[in-house]
Amino acid sequence: MAPIQISEGLYQLKVPMRANPLGYTFSYLLSDSRTLIDTGIPSWDAYASLDRQLGEVGIKATGIERVVLTHLHNDHVGLVNYLRERSTVDILAHRVAIERQQEQTRVYRELYRATSQELQFMGGGAFQQFLGRFERAFSREDAEPLRIDKPLEDGQQLELGQRKLRVIWTPGHAVEHICLYDADRRTFFSGDHVLPKITSHVSLHTWEERDPLGDYIASLEKVRDLPVDIVLPGHERNFTDLAGRVDQLKAHHRARLEEVKQALKAGRNTVFDVAGAIHWDSRPWVIMDFWTKRMAATETYAHLIYLRNKGEVSETKVEGVLTFGLV
């Protein structure tokens, strides 16, 4: 893999992620300011690939001065500590990322208990025994939160060498998610907020107080009408029709909300029950493994909470299980 030059001083690097069906994360190099936007998964293979690709444009991984993170998912932040162990590098992310780190540290301390309780709340109690087999894998005491050096604010202009990038806070896929917009060059770095083919996972845990789907839809509208010639995403491929893709994504979630309401109308009332009635792009619910079902359930929960906040759905707790119904 060789880096692809997008425009003067801007390169797209494909950082491999072999075990993941997405195949790779895009990292973007702004060469004159020695800046990377996102990195890749934490693996030697990924680090070696990043270092080799940077070498092709005459920069070493140890010469990187800063990393701007679109969000804190592992496939974007993974190589930050690899870079940090070898040189001084500033890490920039949205201010909310820091709050999120603290929250996650708290949750990780008792992640197994929280996950087990969530399974109960969501009506997935039948899987408790199965989950129990993984209890030890949940101990994450060694997980040090990533240190963020410079918190970013929505609307802030980053001056990076020849380029000015505007920070656009786009919560939804992750609460700390940002996109970066280069108005002069009509270039939009979309992270995982807008991908050309797959729909980003928008999910909610029962221990969180948020409306990620409401945030996500608002964040789609926030970027829809930006004048752009090219969209540079975190995965898949570059594209041009930002507004068209935003409209497709909104339509996708509208259809899913409709499916959720139909399921409730048919008498399904727990998160797992409703998730089982939805058409999932990856594979049908009945043949999903437990971990995929759990992801589908947290995504369904985000849709139910969105409808609850709109006053279309009621939520009650019956014998320790969250129960939803049409209002």
Ligand SMILES: [Zn+2]
């Ligand atoms: Zn990603």
